[in-house]
Amino acid sequence: MGNSYQLIIIGGGPACLSAGLDATRARLSTLLIERAIPGGQIINAELVENYPGFPHGISGAELGSLMEQQATKYGLEIIMAEVEGVEVGEEEKIVHTSEGQYRAKALIIAGGSEHGKLGVPGEEELRGRGVSYCATCDGAFFKDQVIAVVGGGNVAINDALFLTRFASKVIVIHRRDQLRATKILSEGAFARPKIEFLWDTVVESIGGDGQVRELGLRNVKTGTESKLEVSGIFVAVGLRPNTGYLEGVVALSQEGFILVNDQMETGVPGIFAAGDIRAGSARQVSSAVGDGATAAISAERYLSSI
């Protein structure tokens, strides 16, 4: 039973590393399964300023690495694999992955969420050729160029502010007539001369010959169509939780987030969720880390009780 553990954690972000830390400190044999490098979305963050304990901020990559170091110190095992399905057996939960199957009595699902797509012509073809979902990853490629950011939430406005470091102009395209982002972010963006806003507007197509050239736009109030010349487009239109493989296993919200109580318990005994993948998450590094600790303690209590 080399593939059998007391606890399996699905995902590799802050919620997972926090859960892994508390679980292995409680001496649970614990496996963490992540498809990429541990750290999750924060490894793309240039500076994390609101995770308590780092008054001067810390780069996301560094914070992720510190968390990984700390979690593995107590014996957390980490493998790289794609999770394909979860089966609830009588005695154990079985996790099917691209690298075979793993079994555990308890499961913490904390695989985060993925960036939403526009679903318009050109988006897939020009991905990585001017279409990006990660400003901190790709911003530097657009020095002195005109680029667009699609969205009106915190992520979109954060991205727009960040991109002014490189671009000559950043045009925020938002389908409503006001932002959803917090006041501090919005005010910062309004005050930045490099940032312009296109309200009540959606992107209908992305055009270009091997590289993004122009966007097809439509004003949702007037119906007017127009073209906008840009060299790049950053899509920041929300998050989709990675829960496709969990339908029928645990209860999900309408948007696909995992429903849990305040102990991070799903309705299935022994299955817990934490971080951005659960409904109602505050989507901060700190709240993810808190969720992870709560889930680990709940898992430990569950394992003691069976």
Next chain:
Amino acid sequence: MGNSYQLIIIGGGPACLSAGLDATRARLSTLLIERAIPGGQIINAELVENYPGFPHGISGAELGSLMEQQATKYGLEIIMAEVEGVEVGEEEKIVHTSEGQYRAKALIIAGGSEHGKLGVPGEEELRGRGVSYCATCDGAFFKDQVIAVVGGGNVAINDALFLTRFASKVIVIHRRDQLRATKILSEGAFARPKIEFLWDTVVESIGGDGQVRELGLRNVKTGTESKLEVSGIFVAVGLRPNTGYLEGVVALSQEGFILVNDQMETGVPGIFAAGDIRAGSARQVSSAVGDGATAAISAERYLSSI
């Protein structure tokens, strides 16, 4: 109106400093009211090993100070005062303190809870030197040693079960002849060979020279006194949330903890709670920090909506 704010945070621990950080970053005028030095209970912790981001651990005092530095960086005001009462006015919440009254549209209550004490000689002097009130925090320090747990409720038995992962023997000392803990927990503990029980017994003193060495015991039925050699004693005789002044203001659990939903909202619009003072808290630095972030985001959303 010099005493009027958008948000008042009651308490000074990790939940409060985390809330203060996110609130001031969201540009809310925010006052934190704490009766002592900011940092809360963690300032007594010699080494915090399970707050993600510090792989080598960090002293509680240092972590508290870093968190305070970070929270005040964005304009958090802190005053030292004892909170005596909270009044819910039509437009504002009024906080009555030993230093006068303060007003705010929103309130985050995160004043923590206090561990019940035995009140016996040696307890205060040997705190952090073998006397602990938190098994998950300090259990790992007692590898292969004999330790005692005082109490008979769920927390005590959970602690005893948890501590078997480290200790060679765990002796549960309880003043009655049966446990208050749930059946499932009790049965788990009775079945664990490493756990022994001393019934009808109270601790009368804690002895040791710079480190816990032995306990003075008394059987409450026979009056017999005895000594017990241990390296550590975990006191689990209940938590007292600091909510006496909140009766009739927000809904409390039977034990006095504040009832909140997963957004940290109490039933009263504009009043939120976070950390150890709320029902269902995992009672870790990381979960308190997560609660604080969630409460601040909820408060910001509430203030935007009124």
